[in-house]
Every structure is written in C-alpha cells, then in structure tokens.
Amino acid sequence: MTSDVGLIGLAVMGQNLALNMESRGNTVSVFNRTTSKTMDFVERHPGNNLKACRTLEEFVDSIKSPRRIMLMVQAGRAVDAVVGQLVPLLDEGDTIMDGGNTYYEDTEKRAASLVDSGIHYMGVGVSGGELGARFGPSLMPGGPPAAWAMVKDLLESIAAKAPDGEPCVALLGPGGAGNAVKTVHNGCEYGVMQLIAETYHSIRRILGISTNEIGHIFESWQNTELSSYLVEITAIVLGHSDEDGEPLVERILDQAGAKGTGKWTVEMALSIGAPVPTIGAAVDARNISSTKEERVAASTVLDAGLLPSTADEESYVTTMQEALYCAILITYAQALSLLDKLSAERNYNLDLAAVASLWRAGCIIRAGFLDDISKALQEQPDKSNLLLCEPFRTEVANRLPSLRKVVIAATQHGIPVPAFTSALQYYDAYRTATLPANIIQGLRDCFGAHTYKRTDRPGSFHTEWITE
Ligand code: NDP
Structure with missing residues (x-):
C-alpha cells in the first residue's frame, strides 16, 4: 500500500510532524539521512502507520502519486542537498514542501529552478515548537495555487485550530511568501x-x-x-x-x-x-x-x-x-x-x-x-x-x-x-508630521551634492552651501 504523504528529516520537528500527520489518518513514509534514526523512530512507535525508508528511492516509490513530500531538515545547505537528490526521482505534479525556517529568497530560487520540471515547490513556515508540530502548529505556506490544491486538506488537518474552529493555515502567496511571514x-x-x-x-x-x-x-x-x-x-x-x-x-x-x-x-x-x-x-x-x-x-x-x-x-x-x-x-x-x-x-x-x-x-x-x-x-x-x-x-x-x-x-x-x-x-x-530629516537632506546636499526636494515647489534642488 502506498503512503498518503512523505516526510524527510527526523529531528525533533520532523518526528512530531510525522506523528501529527499519522494521527489524522494518514500513512506516512519517513526518511532521514542517518538511517538509524529512521529505524529507531519507527520502532518507538509500533502500530502507527509510519513506513521507514532506508533509501530515497524506496521513499519516493512508497508515496501515492501525485506525491506530497514535507522536508523538515536544517535550513540552507541541507535543503539544497535533499532537493538535489530528490528531484531526479520525482514526477511532474509532485509537490515538495520545505517546512524549515528557510530564508524566503532561498525558496524563491528553488521554486524558480523547478518551474520547468512541473514539480511544485512550496515554502511552509511551521511555528509552535515540538508540541505545536505534534498537536497542531500554525502553518504559513507559500507557493503556486496548484500545489496548494494538492496539500490543502493535509495541512488543514494537521494545523492548530483557532478558538472559532478555523484551521491556522492559508495559502499566503507565491514563492517565498510563507517563509517571509x-x-x-x-x-x-x-x-x-x-x-x-x-x-x-x-x-x-x-x-x-x-x-x-x-x-x-x-x-x-x-x-x-x-x-x-x-x-x-x-x-x-x-x-x-x-x-x-x-x-x-x-x-x-x-x-x-x-x-x-x-x-x-x-x-x-x-x-x-x-x-x-x-x-x-x-x-x-x-x-x-x-x-x-x-x-x-x-x-x-x-x-x-x-x-x-x-x-x-x-x-x-x-x-x-x-x-x-x-x-x-x-x-x-x-x-x-x-x-x-x-x-x-x-x-x-x-x-x-x-x-x-x-x-x-x-x-x-x-x-x-x-x-x-x-x-x-x-x-x-x-x-x-x-x-x-x-x-x-x-x-x-x-x-x-x-x-x-x-x-x-x-x-x-x-x-x-x-x-x-x-x-x-x-x-x-x-505620529510626527515634520521630522528633522530636512537637516539630513541639507547636510547630504552640502557634503555630497545629493540634492533635496522642497516643500514649496516640485523638483530636485542643489545648493552651493559653502562659498569661498
Ligand atoms: P534541525 O534543524 O536540527 O535539523 C536536523 C535534521 O536535518 C536531521 O534530520 C538531519 O539529518 C537533517 N540534515 C542536516 N543536514 C543534512 C543534509 N546535508 N542532508 C540531509 N539531511 C540533513 O532539526 P529541527 O527538527 O530542530 O528543525 C527542522 C527545521 O524546522 C529547521 O529548519 C528548523 O529551523 C525548523 N524549525 C524548528 C523549530 C524547533 O523548535 N526546533 C520550530 C520551527 C521550525 P541527520 O539526522 O542525518 O543529521
């Protein structure tokens, strides 16, 4: 049987998020660079619908198409390394969600590099620490609407619920918008x-x-x-x-x-x-x-x-x-x-x-x-x-x-x-209508001819402040 979702990175956040996904009725394939951590994690949770994968190939093959894959690895080079190994194994229409604290510009670049492949890339901010990850984090996703349509149900089911019952997740915008938020x-x-x-x-x-x-x-x-x-x-x-x-x-x-x-x-x-x-x-x-x-x-x-x-x-x-x-x-x-x-x-x-x-x-x-x-x-x-x-x-x-x-x-x-x-x-x-930035502008123009604008007429002005 294929899994509903895959998760890579089994440190504290990944483990808890995988358990959260599993507790909402999903079968979850899990993979970690260090295999012993994958095996240990799944052994500690017998009976749960967690599938331990030793290789990325096994991991990718074990997930229902179109695939939904959440990364919970260290931000930066680790994400590049994992995306680099993962992408050749994926198909058009699959969605990668980076759930780490990734710099929004990095998500923009990764998303742009995958556009031609048809693989969707989302930056999903996850907040709430390990307890949040386990029982309901606030989720801040950014990415293409087509990808959101694929993962909306999953993310809404694992997100925290506000007092009025609304899930604390919404597509915030394209590219790195979620990571920026x-x-x-x-x-x-x-x-x-x-x-x-x-x-x-x-x-x-x-x-x-x-x-x-x-x-x-x-x-x-x-x-x-x-x-x-x-x-x-x-x-x-x-x-x-x-x-x-x-x-x-x-x-x-x-x-x-x-x-x-x-x-x-x-x-x-x-x-x-x-x-x-x-x-x-x-x-x-x-x-x-x-x-x-x-x-x-x-x-x-x-x-x-x-x-x-x-x-x-x-x-x-x-x-x-x-x-x-x-x-x-x-x-x-x-x-x-x-x-x-x-x-x-x-x-x-x-x-x-x-x-x-x-x-x-x-x-x-x-x-x-x-x-x-x-x-x-x-x-x-x-x-x-x-x-x-x-x-x-x-x-x-x-x-x-x-x-x-x-x-x-x-x-x-x-x-x-x-x-x-x-x-x-x-x-x-x-709340101050008139700040002393006029002095800054005067000084800039005095030492560097940077020009200034006037309050009484349009245009850019320069004054010879120091005369011989
Ligand atoms: P860490 O940030 O400590 O990351 C550890 C994980 O990254 C391990 O699974 C590790 O694998 C993997 N990893 C590191 N380098 C590589 C690599 N080159 N290739 C493949 N895998 C690699 O884990 P956390 O659970 O603390 O956080 C995960 C993400 O979530 C981070 O981006 C973090 O900023 C973010 N986050 C963390 C929160 C927290 O409270 N901790 C809260 C909200 C977000 P291995 O076991 O093999 O070393």
Missing part, C-alpha cells in the same frame, strides 16, 4: 520576548520583589488583555524551582542564543527600507547579552549617572502591565507593516488579516488580541498601519502615558530597556 513571525517573537525580559528586569530592580512574586504577576496577567502564550510560559519559567527550591531562572546564564531568524527579519526590513526598531533592538539586546565578560568588567568601571526616581511604586505593576501591552501592540504593528511593504515590493498580495488570523493559535506569538487584530485589519483595509486601526489606536493611546513612565523610570534607574524605548520612539516618529 514565518521569518517576520519569529522577528515579532524576538521583540515580545525582549519586552517581557525588560518587564521582569524593571519590576525586579525598581520594586525589589522576588522572581516568584513576579511569576505570579505574569500569571495574573493571563486574565487580562495580555493573555498570550509567551506571557503564560513566562509565568511558568519564573515559577520553576531548582532542586533546592530557589528559582531556576536566576541560575541561567544571561547570554541569549539565537538561530538567526530575528537577524533575517531585520535584514529583510533593511533591504526594503521598512522600520522595525523593536525587533532590531531585540536582536541587538541578544548580541549585547553575549558579551558577558566585557559587561562584567565594564560594570566595575563605568558610572551610571543615575537620576532620582519618579516611579510611583504603588501603581508600578499596573503601569508596567499597560506599558507592556502598548509596546507589544507597537511591535506587532511594526511586523505587520514590514509584511505589507514586503508584499508590495514582491507582489505577494499578502492578506494581513489572514496572517493575523493564522497566528491566533499554534504559534509562539499567539495571543488573545490577535482575533481583534485580524478583524480590525479586515474591516479597515485602507489603514496603512495597525496603529491607525480602531480599537488599537485608542488602546495604545490610553496606555502611552504608562509606556512613557516605564521608559523614564528605567532611564532614571539605569536599567536597559531598549525594546520599550524603541517601541515608544517608533510610535513618536510615526
């Missing part, structure tokens, strides 16, 4: 995680309360507008005790790792001139955190130049809660605006309401407010930024004084809050 999802994740870390740091330093107590604060925020997966697991991480009962998190080295999708988001944004300062600040914050030895040395020699605190300690937790929600919304606004600009640049025709909708469940940045974001974007398609859409325009406006207070208090205390600060700066820059 997944990358920006991860960038947003970087921003929100950094805001959460800064919230912890500020409360700890300004109120001097314990990690456990801060864990309880995060727990209580789950019943508010902040309700989200990242806030939920922050409460769990802060509440987790080491063997001796002390908070484990206080013994974790303060050097943040990264696999590069935050950097890709910033690179993507820079390449098309879209501002994502909070995501950039989060990437920089991880980079600064990795310079542990230098920071330890600098902490003994650099003065703080502190100012008297004006923080109202009585209401500080509420202020922090409002500021966090406000800054998180501003971060989502940056991410969505980046996708909007990328979509225009690449003709992806992204439906941002659909993007927000499939982020509602299964993925790391899932949050209660995404339902309203999706509705707002659907109902107000003429607005160029989430910050202009109601009810978010008002929600942010109501909390801005808190965001300002949090940035001021942290600055007075010498606590680094780059994500909060950049969110506020983005907002202030975005």
Whole structure:
C-alpha cells in the first residue's frame, strides 16, 4: 500500500510532524539521512502507520502519486542537498514542501529552478515548537495555487485550530511568501520576548520583589488583555524551582542564543527600507547579552549617572502591565507593516488579516488580541498601519502615558530597556508630521551634492552651501 504523504528529516520537528500527520489518518513514509534514526523512530512507535525508508528511492516509490513530500531538515545547505537528490526521482505534479525556517529568497530560487520540471515547490513556515508540530502548529505556506490544491486538506488537518474552529493555515502567496511571514513571525517573537525580559528586569530592580512574586504577576496577567502564550510560559519559567527550591531562572546564564531568524527579519526590513526598531533592538539586546565578560568588567568601571526616581511604586505593576501591552501592540504593528511593504515590493498580495488570523493559535506569538487584530485589519483595509486601526489606536493611546513612565523610570534607574524605548520612539516618529530629516537632506546636499526636494515647489534642488 502506498503512503498518503512523505516526510524527510527526523529531528525533533520532523518526528512530531510525522506523528501529527499519522494521527489524522494518514500513512506516512519517513526518511532521514542517518538511517538509524529512521529505524529507531519507527520502532518507538509500533502500530502507527509510519513506513521507514532506508533509501530515497524506496521513499519516493512508497508515496501515492501525485506525491506530497514535507522536508523538515536544517535550513540552507541541507535543503539544497535533499532537493538535489530528490528531484531526479520525482514526477511532474509532485509537490515538495520545505517546512524549515528557510530564508524566503532561498525558496524563491528553488521554486524558480523547478518551474520547468512541473514539480511544485512550496515554502511552509511551521511555528509552535515540538508540541505545536505534534498537536497542531500554525502553518504559513507559500507557493503556486496548484500545489496548494494538492496539500490543502493535509495541512488543514494537521494545523492548530483557532478558538472559532478555523484551521491556522492559508495559502499566503507565491514563492517565498510563507517563509517571509514565518521569518517576520519569529522577528515579532524576538521583540515580545525582549519586552517581557525588560518587564521582569524593571519590576525586579525598581520594586525589589522576588522572581516568584513576579511569576505570579505574569500569571495574573493571563486574565487580562495580555493573555498570550509567551506571557503564560513566562509565568511558568519564573515559577520553576531548582532542586533546592530557589528559582531556576536566576541560575541561567544571561547570554541569549539565537538561530538567526530575528537577524533575517531585520535584514529583510533593511533591504526594503521598512522600520522595525523593536525587533532590531531585540536582536541587538541578544548580541549585547553575549558579551558577558566585557559587561562584567565594564560594570566595575563605568558610572551610571543615575537620576532620582519618579516611579510611583504603588501603581508600578499596573503601569508596567499597560506599558507592556502598548509596546507589544507597537511591535506587532511594526511586523505587520514590514509584511505589507514586503508584499508590495514582491507582489505577494499578502492578506494581513489572514496572517493575523493564522497566528491566533499554534504559534509562539499567539495571543488573545490577535482575533481583534485580524478583524480590525479586515474591516479597515485602507489603514496603512495597525496603529491607525480602531480599537488599537485608542488602546495604545490610553496606555502611552504608562509606556512613557516605564521608559523614564528605567532611564532614571539605569536599567536597559531598549525594546520599550524603541517601541515608544517608533510610535513618536510615526505620529510626527515634520521630522528633522530636512537637516539630513541639507547636510547630504552640502557634503555630497545629493540634492533635496522642497516643500514649496516640485523638483530636485542643489545648493552651493559653502562659498569661498
Ligand atoms: P534541525 O534543524 O536540527 O535539523 C536536523 C535534521 O536535518 C536531521 O534530520 C538531519 O539529518 C537533517 N540534515 C542536516 N543536514 C543534512 C543534509 N546535508 N542532508 C540531509 N539531511 C540533513 O532539526 P529541527 O527538527 O530542530 O528543525 C527542522 C527545521 O524546522 C529547521 O529548519 C528548523 O529551523 C525548523 N524549525 C524548528 C523549530 C524547533 O523548535 N526546533 C520550530 C520551527 C521550525 P541527520 O539526522 O542525518 O543529521
């Protein structure tokens, strides 16, 4: 009997995705470069409809035509290696789905190279970690509609379901559109995680309360507008005790790792001139955190130049809660605006309401407010930024004084809050009708004859600024 689907790459994500597919009634052929892992995986799940394949030829022959094959291997060269070996074995009409965190430009190139062969190529962003992969990830596919028609049922069956029962998957656009959305999802994740870390740091330093107590604060925020997966697991991480009962998190080295999708988001944004300062600040914050030895040395020699605190300690937790929600919304606004600009640049025709909708469940940045974001974007398609859409325009406006207070208090205390600060700066820059970019233009024209435009008449102008 032939299998309904094939999956290549049996590390943590591939194994869980294969089990998810199998649990939805599919027979799944599996293959891994290291055969022992294939055999071990299938042996650990006896009775399941998993078919272990030792060679790619056996794997391809075992799948129903037209074939549907999901790759869950390391992004980059591994994908090229697997696609290179696989394609000569496939037939016209077969579909390859790359489910890894692949750079969207790489998917564009691979898809373009396969057009003449008639083999469909899709980049499918998968979010939700191993649990998501096993029980329902948020899926962000991009590729040709003909391929989507082939895999829609399969992807809808394995995807997370939003509270209204809708599967968290939709064809987002052609080529690398799905990978681009997944990358920006991860960038947003970087921003929100950094805001959460800064919230912890500020409360700890300004109120001097314990990690456990801060864990309880995060727990209580789950019943508010902040309700989200990242806030939920922050409460769990802060509440987790080491063997001796002390908070484990206080013994974790303060050097943040990264696999590069935050950097890709910033690179993507820079390449098309879209501002994502909070995501950039989060990437920089991880980079600064990795310079542990230098920071330890600098902490003994650099003065703080502190100012008297004006923080109202009585209401500080509420202020922090409002500021966090406000800054998180501003971060989502940056991410969505980046996708909007990328979509225009690449003709992806992204439906941002659909993007927000499939982020509602299964993925790391899932949050209660995404339902309203999706509705707002659907109902107000003429607005160029989430910050202009109601009810978010008002929600942010109501909390801005808190965001300002949090940035001021942290600055007075010498606590680094780059994500909060950049969110506020983005907002202030975005709402400022006249920025001092006229000075930049004057200077550019002065030293490099780069020309400038005037506010009072059309055309390009150059001035001889320095006369002998
Ligand atoms: P890894 O990214 O660690 O990749 C390991 C898999 O890639 C193994 O199956 C390995 O085979 C295979 N591989 C590596 N190099 C080659 C090669 N040259 N040829 C063939 N196969 C190769 O696995 P994960 O499960 O963590 O992630 C899979 C993909 O999903 C990645 O792109 C990742 O970024 C993405 N992802 C991961 C998430 C996570 O939480 N881990 C979440 C969302 C997406 P072998 O066993 O032979 O070494």
